[in-house]
Amino acid sequence: MQVLTTIVGDRRFAIDCAEVLEILPLVAYRTAGTGPSWLMGLINVRGQLMPLVDLSVIVDGTSTAPRLASRIVVMALEADLFEGSAGRIGLLVPEVAGPFERDFASGGAHPGFTFAGASHLGPTIADGQGMVQLLRCRRLLEGDAALRELPIERWAPP
Secondary structure (H helix, E strand, C coil), X not given: CEEEEEEECCEEEEEEHHHEEEEEECCCCEECCCCXXXXXXXXXXXXXXXXXXXXXXXXXXXXXXXXXXXXXXXXECCHHHHCCCCCEEEEEECCCEEEEECCCCCCCCECCCCCCCCCCEEEEEEECCEEEEEECHHHCCCCCHHHHCCCHHHCCCC
């Protein structure tokens, strides 16, 4: 599988390239002003407004400090997450590297966690740089009732 890697805190995570629509530099955004702590606000990508979500808040409980290496990984959410309405999100990551080939189904891989609140944490493997855990990005916001209350129809692609 081809993945991009990012480091949050002291942990490395992998994002499946098949889930990535594009990668953008950090752009100006309109703050949400309310909502879940991981929701930064809205970004405008070529006329399409989409929510900007901070990965660091989701996986580490701390905000990403914007810097030159920060990137926005644009991805589509699963259609059933918002009652049949698909949307795109921008995922703010501290930095991104890759693509790299990694095999998360190999012998010696830890299969991930299945307890509530961790459905986004996939398998972990060891590579030449230490351990890296696959993020199930389409599950990052699964089950978050606060997100379901947001007006997703404004974010849906035309």
